[in-house]
Amino acid sequence: MAGFVNYISESFGELKNNVTWPTWAEAQRLTIVVAVFSIIFALAIWGVDTVFSRVIEAYFSWIK
Template structure:
């Protein structure tokens, strides 16, 4: 149990005294960039999935008839 307390204490000390935190304005800007690229990437994946789905449906419709 003492090992866990030491680990938490050392982790807190590391975060408080040795970590260089990104300025708040830059963190907000980078968060917006990640959100925008996530939306763009998800729309691209959705578009590709829709195209392939339609191609597969068309292919099986041709085979069936």
């Protein structure tokens, strides 16, 4: 148990002293960039899924 407590204590020390945190403005800007790219990626996957769905439907209607 002492090892776990030591690990947590050292982790907090690492985060407090050695990590360079972004400024609030930079964090907001990067959050917007991630949100925009997530939406674009989701729309691209939706488009590919729609195309494949229609191709598969056409294929199975052609088989009947």
